[in-house]
Amino acid sequence: MRVEQRGEWPLLHVRSASRATELIAIDPDPDDLPAIAAHVADDPRAMATLVTPDLAPFLAAPFPGGVRVDRADETFMSTRLSPQGLPLLPGYRTRWSPDGHRMRYSVEDGRSVAAEGVVGVWGDVAVLDGIETSSRHRRRGLAAHVTDTLTAWAVSEGAATGVLAASPQGRDLYVSLGWQPRLAMWSWMGIARKSHI
Ligand SMILES: CC(C)(COP(=O)(O)OP(=O)(O)OC[C@H]1O[C@@H](n2cnc3c(N)ncnc32)[C@H](O)[C@@H]1OP(=O)(O)O)[C@@H](O)C(=O)NCCC(=O)NCCS
Structure with a gap:
């Protein structure tokens, strides 16, 4: 998979059935939301995932246009294997x-x-x-x-170290195996721009 740097964050060329790219915004600031949204706005095959210790300030900030929430229930987890x-x-x-x-x-x-x-x-x-x-x-x-x-x-x-993105059900499984929840994840996809024909 090709990875390029977009400002502070990596942009992954995922090329999967559901998405072409995924920007991973690691520990962003709420003020960064418009810039993150600009990477995916209007492109339904572009994803941006925010990875942060606390989602609350992001959820309280104005939600940018041109994007939709894809997932808000995943947890970044890790463990010593x-x-x-x-x-x-x-x-x-x-x-x-x-x-x-x-x-x-x-x-x-x-x-x-x-x-x-x-x-x-x-x-x-x-x-x-x-x-x-x-x-x-x-x-x-x-x-x-x-x-x-x-x-x-x-x-x-x-x-030596394991990492993964856990669904809510998966989180219970991994906790039972000793994994630690570390960070919240919030994924957006772009919304196709409406045509005005
Ligand atoms: C999450 C998932 C993979 C668990 O599969 P599973 O084979 O049923 O899990 P296991 O039987 O190995 O569970 C082991 C332990 O994990 C925990 N656990 C697993 N599923 C759980 C659930 N739905 N709720 C609460 N705890 C759960 C329990 O501690 C369980 O031990 P117990 O049955 O003795 O209580 C399965 O529910 C699934 O495929 N879900 C949909 C896809 C998904 O979310 N995958 C995870 C992606 S990160």
Whole structure:
């Protein structure tokens, strides 16, 4: 993925199905909101994510035009990686598959994927992503096993610290595994400019 610097912040050329770019505004000031919005305004494939210890002053500030809130429920979390060897219930099969520069670990029930997740390692930092359990397999420890197994792989690749963006459900999972909530996240997307034909 290409990363360029836009002022103080990195702009990621994500090129995913839902977005082309994502600006990561790390610890911005509420006065920066118009400048952050200017990066994405009127472009429905541009995302900006604010990462901050406290969202309250941002939520109280005037909301800029040309953007919409995409997500306001994610938490940036981190941990010192320490795999616990969490076992898998009998009856499931597991699979590793490369996913670009990352590794995907899947748990399958014979017919379909029951749970999976992805990890990438950059230096001594591991980024976990896409951890999900299909609804009929939940609360059986599958996501905990997937997270722990990805952790073990990342440690074997030299990682010492783990980071991720957690959904509200994921936050409970990761807290149960010893991860710490660190920062709030607020993601915006641009809104397509109305045509006046
Ligand atoms: C979050 C998610 C991955 C959890 O999957 P799971 O396989 O059910 O999780 P586990 O069974 O391994 O849960 C392990 C522990 O995490 C915590 N936990 C998991 N899901 C929880 C929930 N919905 N509410 C509260 N605690 C939860 C509990 O402490 C649980 O232990 P317990 O069942 O003994 O109480 C699953 O609900 C999911 O796919 N959600 C939608 C996608 C998503 O939000 N993914 C996370 C992206 S960051």
